[in-house]
Amino acid sequence: MNSEWRDMEVDGAADRYMPIRIYDSATRAKAPPLVLYFSGGAFLDRDRNGESPIARSFANSGAVVVEADYAKPSENVFPKALEFAFSALRCLSGKRKQFGSQRSLLLVAGEEAGGNLAAGVALKARDQMPGEIDGQILLSPLIDPLMATASFREADGAGMRERWTEGWNHYLGSGGGYCHPYAAPGHCSRLSGVAPALILTSADDPLRDEAADYAARLSAAGVAVKSRVLPACRGWPQIYGADRTEGCAPPDELRREFEDFIGELQNRTS
Known part of the structure; x- marks a missing residue:
């Protein structure tokens, strides 16, 4: 099913x-998982064109995926981008029946x-919304502005x-967010109590060390975490462009990891 951009009213945003x-x-179920998805772009891209293959993969696994364009209204700066993203979550939380089911x-x-x-x-x-979200999926997350890990040398x-x-300079430039845990x-030094996490990178991803460190610290804080480094050259991640992924196998692992994670969450909440 094709999808098109449309405007959604979100309370609390500027x-x-x-x-x-x-x-x-x-293939969606009677109570499909509802996923709020944010695409990449290094905090620099503001134009969203074709469909996200990641979001489409999640939808093909039976989820309803809402991709929110935080970049266009926020100009990709902190804290405005975070405020828009959180407003989208608050909106979806109140509209579960509209997009999926109350369950x-x-x-x-x-x-x-x-x-x-x-x-x-x-x-x-x-x-601010304890217990409202059931999980978080972080795919090659860009979460460390120091950019000093061993794997980052491959950037x-x-x-x-x-x-x-x-991108980091743009995102954090005037918002004072360099040390803010949300930015x-x-x-972040206080990680306990956040939603269970699925964290994926790949063996040729310069961001894999910061992702692995975040996964380890979440786990140490008592958060249920599933972390995996996918094999290199599997068309993943998409952020490096076609010249890096040409000839690679489709990222079927991503779909399987998503489905397994959803199954674990459903078992945990049943």
């Missing part, structure tokens, strides 16, 4: 409307910069160091 795209499929699991998910937003939203939900080879540096979840 501009009361933000663009969303809804992904659905004929639908509610999750936040994101890739790269969108993974930062998803992690920040999960932390803020822990503080030059991936052609991403300059872009990520520019830089990788430096």
